[in-house]
Amino acid sequence: MIAAILMMGGLGIIIGSGLAVASRVFYVYVDPLVEKIDDLLPGANCGGCGYPGCAPNAEAIARGKASPASCVAGGADLAEAIAAVMGMTVEAKEPDIARPGCTYSVEKAAKKYEYAGLSDCQAASLLYGGMKICDIGCLGLASCMRACPFDAIIMGKDGLPIVLEDKCTGCGTCERVCPKHIIKLSSVTRRILQEYTTDDCTTPCQRACPAGINICEYIRHISEQDYSKAVQVIKERNPFPTVIGRICPRPCENECRRHLVDEPVAINFLKRYAADVEMESKKRSQPFAAPATNRKIAVVGGGVEGLSAAFFAARLGHAPTVFEATSQLGGLLRKAIASYRLPHDVLDWDIEGVREMGVNMVTNATLGRDFTIASLLKDDFEAVLLASGGFDSRAERLGGSGIEEPVPGVHLLIDVIKSGMANNGKIRIQKDVVIAGGPEVASIAVDICKNLGAANISLLFRGREEDLGLDPKQMAQLEKSGANLIYNASITRLNGEDNRLTAVEYEDRTSKKTYVIAADNLLIDSGRLPEMIFRRTGTADGEESGAQPGEPVYWQGLQPYNNPFYSEEKGLLSAGEPVTDYSAAIRAIAGGRRSAASVHMIMYDMGLALPEKVVNAETVMQDVNELENVNPIKRNIMPACAVSEVSEKCPEVELGFSEEGARTEAFRCLKCGIICYMPDHQRRDLKKAG
Secondary structure (H helix, E strand, O other), rough: OHHHHHHHHHHHHHHHHHHHHHHHHHOOOOOOOHHHHHOOOOOOOOOOOOOOOOHHHHHOOOHOOOOOOOOOOOHHHHHHHHHHHHOOOOOOOOEEEEEEEOOOOOHOOOOOOOOOOOOOOHHHHHHOOOOOOOOOOOOOHHHHHOOOOOOOOOOOOOOEEEEOOOOOOOOOOOHHHHHOEEEEEOOHHHHHHOOOOOOOOOOHHHHHOOOOHHHHHHHHHHHHHHHHHHHHHHHHHOOOOHHHHHOOOHHHHOOHHHHOOOOOOHHHHHHHHHHHHHHHOOOOOOHHHHHHHHEEEEEEEHHHHHHHHHHHHHOOOOOOEEEEEOOOOOOOOHHHOOOOOOOOHHHHHHHHHHHHHEEEEEOOOOOOOOHHHHHEEEHHEEEEEEOOHHHHHHHHHHHHOOOOOOOOOOOEHHHHHHHHOOOOOOOOOOOOEEEOOOHHHHHHHHHHHHHHHOOOOEOOOOOOOHHOOOOHHHHHHHHOOEEEEEEOOEEEEEEOOEEEEEEEEEEEOOOOOOOEEEEEEEEOOOOOOEEEEEEEEOOOOOOOOOOOOOOOOOEEEEOOOOOOOOOOOOOOOOOOOOOOOOHHHHHHHHHHHHHHHHHHHHHHHOOOOOOEEOOOOOOOOOOOOOOOOOOOOOOOOOOOHHHHHHHOOOOEEEEOOHHHHHHHHHHHHOOOOOOOOOOHHHHHHHHHOO
16 A cells, blocks of 8 residues: 555656646747737637737737737727737727729620639639739629628629628728739728729729829719719819819820720819819818827928828828918919919818818918927927928019028028029038039039038939039049049938938938938029928937937938839939929829828838839830720810900809710710720610619
């Protein structure tokens, strides 16, 4: 008995020791933070967050790979609870919703294809390339409907998916299973930040529009007499529809597919008609805005670009304030366009719409005189956007005689040259000077700067030395004088402290390496100060944020991302950047949206990289070169009176469409897609149904 007890005791000790060793060898560490987050999550394991269950989502949240608000089964209270555990706060979550991006189904196509019994979109896409003709269009095999964990998608009679908004949680499952990227998550923010890619079902007119307006969609609403909805679609990308309807150069109409049959649709005049209906009704139709973030943004410049940037910033949920140096908003739209082309009450109507979106406006306030970039940043503005315009704007403000310094230490090179050795412009040239561009006047600029006290002068040229065609003797003389010549360089950032410039960052365009050089002055060879975004940093090198009250204001200046048509370019004074005011107001509006998007992306540390496959001037897109079953229909002519007949009874040269004229013209629209369009028999059926 005793022996048996001793044996059992010995075995127990051995087993216990083995388990103790095993527990150390095979111990799996569970992060307490992950455990706390997992305990808060509902345990639904629905996959709506994009992870295979709540535990992986908890891990992703703890590691910063997912938002505290990523659980679609939980609400705002859950997001706040998770954020509190992580020592964070969350802004109001903007709801995402799935949105189909194709409007012309396989069912409507003139040529139909069978998929050999396949019932899955991914399989059909892999085997047959989708519709076998259109690389973009919806396959219509309902993979998104079957994958949706919340039964929020049904297939319509036309073979296109329909999203039930009351059931959609924005989980993104449908987006992940769609091989054509037809169905995507959408929100106000996503739509404002969006640049079109080759995966998007865009129309020829939409791609040609600098603002990227969904033209077919607003024309469809006009044909259905829903003018309020038409204006709302237009304002998704253009806050000045009443103005642009009068002055746009209409590049969209150059690409209208009807030109293959007769004449382009009067796209811009239809925009004007819908906007005029809104103005005459006095009932404004506004696009949706994201939840308020209470983040203050300053926009310097009350022209069309600055007002547009503020409008889109407000739609992103932020609190923008526009600072205009003159007594009236509108910039050159008010000063340079004849009233019989653009009446001031029309301009004021659209400006008031920008104000009603939540934009604060301050006039008679000049940057550099009444306030500075540093003072705005010190006053809790998280970002300052400079959109002050070019020489023509400055001439209107100052009468052509004044010199401005809105950015500390930054001047136009032409002002320095005009000031000359006597410094008639009273420009403060200090020790370290960087001159960007201006190879033709480089030696003159260097001599003036040296005469005014500069000790170190660097000349930055975007081009390579062998491509600039410069006089070798002149360049040798510049180097001999002590000037530092830097070729193939793009300025990418400015650094400053309080009201002075301290450094310029540039990138070698070949190696992509960045370098920082000391700079008290930056002289720019351009007709304008480039649009820039300034934000506060915590240290002089700009690497940290969160400066404390009472400390110097360290700031950095960044450029908004480029127009996608110049997506390969980078840095100040790059190709595609305007050297004077934009050549058309619609292009300035597009620039304003990109600037607002850039501010948003900078504040949230999202980076400014454009998406892959972005549509630009070099992009090859599918298209058609002839139309079948489309008969010619005459374009409606805009009623007009002669300039000599302009009076109170006829205040504008172009008088606008009547309702009948607008609907008749809207019917001419072919409802195009990438290569699809609506032939006559379908359009007749649509008209009968209407």
